[in-house]
Amino acid sequence: MTQPVNIRGFDFFSAGELPAPALPADEVVAIVRRHWGLDVELEGLGSQQDQNFLARSRPAAGGSDDPGAPIGVVKVTNPAFTADELDAQDHAASRIADAAPHLRIATTSVADNGSPRSIVADTSAGPLAVRLLEYLPGGTLNGPAYLSPTVVARMGEVAAHASLALADFDHPGLDRVLQWDLRVADRVVDLLAHYHPDRAKRERVTEAATRAWADVQAVASELPMQAVHLDLTDDNVVCTTERGIRLPDGMIDFGDVTRSWAVAELAITISSVLHHAGAEPVSVLPAVRAFHALRPLSASEVRALWPLVVLRGAVLVVSGEQQVQIDGGANAYAAEGVEREWRIFEQATSVPSIVMTRLIAEALGVELDDGRADASHHRPTRIGLDPAPDLARAARLDVSITADEVDAGAWLEPGLEERLALAALDAGAPMAWLERTTPRLTASRTHSAESRETVPTGIDVWFAVATHVSSDGDDARLVVEAADGMTILDGTVPARTRARIRLEAAGAPTHVPHLVRPEVAPGWLSLTTDPAAAIGLAPSAAAAGSGDLAHDAADLVARRDRTFAEVQEHYYDAPPRIERGWREHLVGTDGRVYLDMVNNVTPLGHGHPGLAAAVAKQLRTLNTNSRFNYGAVVEFSERLAAMAPDPLDTVFLVNSGSEATDLAIRVTLAATGRRDVVSVLEAYHGWTYASDAVSTSTADNPNALASRPDWVHAVEAPNPFRGRYRGDEAARYAPEAAERIRELAASGRPPAAFIAETFYGNAGGIPLPDGYLAEVYAAVREAGGLAIADEVQAGYGRLGQWFWGFQQQGVVPDVIAVAKAAGNGYPLGAVITTREIAARFRTQGYFFSSTGGSPASSIAGLTVLDAFRDDGLQRNAADTGAYLKSRLEALAERHPLIGAVHGLGLYLGVEFVRDRATLEPATAETAAICDRLLELGVIMQPTGDHQNVLKVKPPLVATRESADFFVAMLDRVLTEGW
Structure with a gap:
């Protein structure tokens, strides 16, 4: 490229090198005091070619040792830059602030005492421009932490707003040549490549830059020019924390404002994503889409974009090595950046530019004029x-x-x-x-x-x-x-x-x-x-x-939303399309295999051959309703009743857990002739009328407490971790619940039943306090009522040591409601009670379920029980569950976000808190952690009224290898960010 002429401002190629100012901090403190009348303490901030400090108010003598409040950022500008250039930076910042008032912009303005915030000070290094910039709290995205797609998209939005605001901005101070201007990237690499000490890496950089430059030159004449910030990187995008999640909403450091290709703004922004944990080229697509939605890219800009990212990476690598050498090791910021800049380059070149260009074009729906229109001149192969x-x-x-x-x-x-x-x-x-x-x-x-x-x-x-x-x-x-x-x-x-x-x-x-x-x-x-x-x-x-499988998954969600009632939610905002499962794994249509750590519906695992064969054979032979006389329903009922303790000997078969709890309630109402039921707060029991009535989880229904009918009476959730009574004090929950039952009886409304999960599953797999059910069951029976055990989640060996959850409490209920595990995903649930109680339900008329207890569902139930026996699933729940819990507890010792690890067997909960003293729920963080785990190949979802507990309830065939993978990925998320 021909060197520009009549450059008014800084010209990198005339300067050759640009050592950063290195004034002593105490000298800068004196300058701030002299010009702005502020008594400050300074904290050094990194910069490639300038010198930056965070200025804090100095605490009064004898006061607190805590650092003072931030006042601003003191920027000692490199003396190579002219006054016009500094003025252009200030005007550019003000222009963006006016055009995008929703963004926070670090501008220079008049100080509180009326002094200008930009001055030229006489220093030990000669006259230097010193500015006091507005401090924007919240921090930047500096560092290697993972950036979520939402954060990356916000970065693209910020870059787009800057591009739009500066589109028609002009100023004499833009007339400069910076090494960061990608219009001269070829010259920068040629000039600085020799600084790289590693010959092999040096050759990789120069070869990649040469190819990328040729790609850009093919469309350079078609690329629009304008004023650009040119440094909207992770270091210069500031964030606001919303519910524990950092989101970009502003920008700082206008030191590189110049005139260049407009698309360079986006290229520089997305290149800064590439060094972050877990980032790869496709990680930048959310930013590209967000930028394009606000400031559309032309086909030529799309063709230039990824080659410019490669050039940016090359420029960073050679510039970083040069800066380290010319600063003699004194510039810690430049030295620390060498590894980061190499990772950016490696990621930028890990996929050929033409592949990324085609991928970006398809993501944006942009047609590329790249020669394919000339195909008519070729003979098809x-x-x-x-x-x-x-x-x-x-x-x-x-x-x-x-x-x-x-x-x-x-x-x-x-x-x-x-x-x-x-x-x-x-x-x-x-x-x-x-x-x-x-x-x-x-x-x-x-x-x-x-x-x-x-x-x-x-x-x-x-x-x-x-x-x-x-x-x-x-x-x-x-x-x-x-x-x-x-x-x-x-x-x-x-x-x-x-x-x-x-x-x-x-x-x-x-x-x-x-x-x-x-x-x-x-x-x-x-x-x-x-x-x-x-x-x-x-x-x-x-x-x-086309092979665009992500679009296939998104299209399926759109189709689902058009015909499937919206209230029937799906996991994740952008779920993969899952069409196969095997054991504790789920498989997307793209072949990606996920570890399923949440699916307690399938204790035998997905795709169980024995179950599939048994049900298929039965479906080929007979499937009807349970009023016909066939053997499978009898055998399954006998086997299930035998699994329950005396005197429970009679079985009803239904389709689901909701129907099981609903029927259990109806049975107790009929057996006692009463209408009142006592339930526990923060519990979920189902979606039918009766099961929903006793459900009080606000996570499942925000109006649960307000909409509960008058015949339901809730007692306090016996949560020993975050409830009103904790630790040893949790023993108080049972007497208070018993007293509430006695009060109801005394008021003339004795309850027909008390219903509770036998293991506090909805809150995150928390064991009930010792003796809780024994005391509450005694109270309800004393009042003439019955005890219902909701075993929909805890039952069927999930706790490991016990087949039923109530066994952990040393009690026997009057009615058991169970489902989920009973059919391994096939529609099957059951209510188990005594012959006497079941007989009283006859007063309500007859009962049957069309598919509950059908030949196929009964065969499914029998096959599940056989597998539990033959494959040792309950023992595996105990062994693998204990191993997994110990590993999660070890993880908690290193990550303070983990407030507790709850549960037994393979019925665990990992509770996230922002503060272990206050137990403030880390709700937003938990959702973000689940999203990041999905990226890493783990299916996980939150639970609890605060949605801050990981629901760790995998198929009971889960192995130690799977436990190790889950813990490793969770550790990675908690280490790298979410």
């Missing part, structure tokens, strides 16, 4: 096979997540694809093949913090006889490689041997991976075409898509 197989008899293999061939965990077995292909050839197929774009579950694995490469950019083929593969056409290059992905074949594929075939478009990188991660798949797939179509094979409908 056709692939020939010699000898030509009978394509009508070719076997298309399927190892997608919906394929029968991957059932029962077969996808985890090495060599499954090979076995399927050879079996097809043995059956007479001349060719077997796996299609392009459809994610392959066989390429995925469990316990992975990142998605795996599951999306194929080409096809895999096996021929019954040796076959030569050739191409005719010039719009794509044919690649035929061996299964190792390294050996390029000469076109001849040996018989019964896997080969990979791709058609790579012109402009594709020299190496296109055969399998790519779902997040970047749209970018890679846009650079390849389908070899199957070129051969004449017909791919499935799924393979004809």
Whole structure:
């Protein structure tokens, strides 16, 4: 690029190097006192080329040792910058503040004493411009902590508002040449590359910069120019904390304001995301979308954006090394930034620019004019096979997540694809093949913090006889490689041997991976075409898509919202599409495998082969309602009644936990002839009329307390961790509940029943105080009422040591309500009581459930009980649960956000608090932690009235390996941020 002429301000290429000022702090204190009459203490702040201090008021003599209140930021500007440049910075800040009043902007203004906040002071280093800038509380995003998609999107919004506000701003002080101006990035890298001490890294930087510069130059003439902040990075975006979560809402440091390409504003912002924990190129897409929504990007800007990110990374690397050397190690900020800047560069170059460009274009819906319109001048590539197989008899293999061939965990077995292909050839197929774009579950694995490469950019083929593969056409290059992905074949594929075939478009990188991660798949797939179509094979409908699986998941949510009642919520704001499960794992349509740590509906795990086979066989034979005479309902009722203690010997079968608790209440009302029921606060029992009436959880129903009918009477939640009585004082809950029951009886409204979870599940898996149920059950029975045990969550061995939750309390209820685990997800619930109590319900008429107790549901129930016995699930709950709890408790010793680890067996709760003394619930943090865990491959949800407890209730087949992975990911989130 030709060097600009008539530069009025600073010209980096004339200066060559820019040592930062290094005034002693006491000298700066004196300057502040002399010019602004302020007595301050200074705290050094980092800067690449200036000198910055946080100024605090000095405490009075003999006063507190605490630091004084912040007054402002003292900025000692590098002497290379002119007065016009400083004035331009001040005007730019004011302009953005006026245009975007919702943002906080660090402006310079007149001081309280009437003095200007920008002065030129005589210092030991000569005349230096010193400014007192407004201090914006809340801090920046400085540091390596994880940035959530919401935070990243806010960064893009802030950059867009700056770009819009400065679009028509002009000032003589913009006439400058900075090393950070990406219009001169090529010259900066050429000039400074020799400072990098590592030859290999130096060559990587210069080569990447050369390629990126060529990409930018291809569209440079089409890029709009304007005034830009040019440094809206994580260091210069300030935040406000909202409910424990930091969100960007302002900007500081206008020292790099200049005139440049408008899109450089966004490029610099998103590049600063790349060094943060867990960040990768696709992590910046929320910022790009948010910027584009406010200030639309042209197709040329989209083409330039990622190459500019690469150039920014290269400039940071060489500039950082230069600054460290010219400052002689005295600039700690520059020295600490070297590793950070290298990570930015590494991430920026980890995906080819053309792939990121196509990915960004697809995310924004921007059509790129990148030569594809000239395809009419090329002959479409056709692939020939010699000898030509009978394509009508070719076997298309399927190892997608919906394929029968991957059932029962077969996808985890090495060599499954090979076995399927050879079996097809043995059956007479001349060719077997796996299609392009459809994610392959066989390429995925469990316990992975990142998605795996599951999306194929080409096809895999096996021929019954040796076959030569050739191409005719010039719009794509044919690649035929061996299964190792390294050996390029000469076109001849040996018989019964896997080969990979791709058609790579012109402009594709020299190496296109055969399998790519779902997040970047749209970018890679846009650079390849389908070899199957070129051969004449017909791919499935799924393979004809673009590979944008995130859009597929979002589209499904939109369809759900149009027809499925909104009140039926779904987990997560942007949930993955889950279409398969195996044991304690769930699988998305992109092949990503998640560890399911919340699904207590399936104690046997997902996709249990024995259960599937038993129910399928029964459905093929008979499925009707329980008023017919068949054996399964009798056998299941006998087995379930035998699991209950004496005198409970009679079973009702229903469809769900809500129906079970509803029926349990109706049974007690009929048995006693009364209408009043006592329940416990903060409890959830179901959605039917009666079960909802006794539910008092405001998390499930914000109006639960106000809408409770008059026949329901709630006693205080016996929460020994955050309730009114804690620790040893928790023994007071039971006498007070018993007294309330006696008061009701004395008032002429003796309760028909007392209902409670036997283990305080909705609050986070908290054991009831010792003796609680014994005393309360005694009181209700003394008043002529009955005791209902809600075992919907705690029952069926989840506590490990006990099959029923009430056994932990040493009591026997009059009525048990159970569901969830009973059918392993198949609709099945039960009420277990005595013959006498059940007989009294006959006064209400007859009762039956269409599917509760049907042949299929009864078989499901029997199979679950068999698996509990044969697979030792209750013992596993005890052993793995104890191991998991000990590891979580160890985690709590290192992370103060964990206030407590509750529970027993695999019925645990991790409670997050902002303060262990006040127990202030960390509600927003808990939701954000769950979102971050999802990114890391763990399904987790909050529970409790404050929604600040992790609901740790995985399938009872969970292993120690899964416990370790969950703890490791939670540790990572609590360490890196959320």
